[in-house]
């Protein structure tokens with residue numbers, strides 16, 4: 001029942017991703033927003049506050065702050081403080097390299113602010129192959145600092161066929177730092193497009209992951225792996241693609257897209273400099289269409305109720321069109337296994 | 341102290357409750373969404389439950405809410421409302437004042 005309610009879209013996003021800058025001091029090979037340099041026309045502090053006023057009015061529950069590297073913005077704390085003051089949960093994703101004793105003290109003073117440090121492997125070799133030399137060591141220093149200040153903390157790992165081999169070690173590492181482990185799915189967006197074939201987990205790994213996640217319900221996934229629910233009981237989460245329905249993405253320059261992994265013109269819904277965000281959310285033709293959208297090729301699938309066709313971004317960027325099942329669909333073999 | 345009489349129910353009919361500060365409530369076409377931010381859980385509320393919860397938050401006791409609950413037979417409707425409020429208390433959405 002929830003699927004039908006959610007598919008038609010909500011009055012406001014449950015959460016949304018707001019990439020507050022393109023600026024980044026790293027150059028990760030799978031970066032979804034292909035970040036590097038700050039853009040000249042990124043939203044100003046005043047514009048950012050105005051946007052937060054709108055989120056508060058619409059009762060957006062929380063925002064995922066990304067980039068780029070959010071801490072590169074000199075006014076980062078002005079934005080964070082205003083958000084907390086407005087009662088909007090503020091979850092920041094960072095590479096950890098710019099955190100200092102002083103900045104972590106400021107974080108500690110902000111209730112509702114959560115920090116997620118990106119790490120793509122439990123050792124220097126695995127992590128730095130993706131995130132660049134020296135990034136592992138700096139991320140470790142940041143984790144220690146954040147733990148010392150009792151910050152609400154997660155370690156986020158984009159699961160590849162290489163980091164998959166370290167699942168248990170990642171889990172242990174997170175525990176060491178008093179952090180939650182968060183696993184994110186690799187999507188073929190941004191620079192991830194070029195690396196998809198090389199990095200995406202194998203089918204066997206995905207099947208293993210499903211059972212592993214069921215054994216580790218405390219591991220958070222941001223509903224990334226709902227397509228695996230075709231293998232059995234539904235994993236925690238909404239179990240559907242939320243693009244333009246329960247979530248969306250705002251870029252550093254105010255463009256609104258259906259999701260952070262759907263940053264192509266077909267999925268552009270408007271710009272907050274031209275229209276209020278609430279109007280874009282409610283009326284944009286792209287969002288209206290997504291709220292009607294069903295994955296055509298999946299309509300006859302017996303497992304449609306479990307995964308609802310999977311991730312639109314993965315399907316769109318791998319197959320080049322809408323209407324196709326998730327490219328990592330585990331259904332066919334799964335159906336065979338079930339009927340064997 | 342008067343407690344609700346349904347099996348397993350712990351809501352106190354003459355006590356006052358408030359929405360937990362860990363929770364946000366938002367009206368939706370289908371009723372409302374509740375978001376519990378500590379664990380990141382989401383709950384869907386039907387219109388009768390939203391109505392009952394709103395009255396509770398405005399200061400009525402569960403007993404008073406039951407008196408005004410309508411739409412179903414008194415026994416059935418009351419039982420459902422109490423059970424739903426009990427569930428909200430169990431999952432930490434409402435706290436006793």
Ligand code: SF4
Nearest residue numbers: 298301309325329331
């Ligand atoms: S065919 Fe479509 S609905 Fe069926 S499991 Fe695969 S992606 Fe999901």
Ligand code: SF4
Nearest residue numbers: 241243259311312313
């Ligand atoms: S397109 Fe994929 S990543 Fe984006 S909301 Fe849908 S399932 Fe999630």
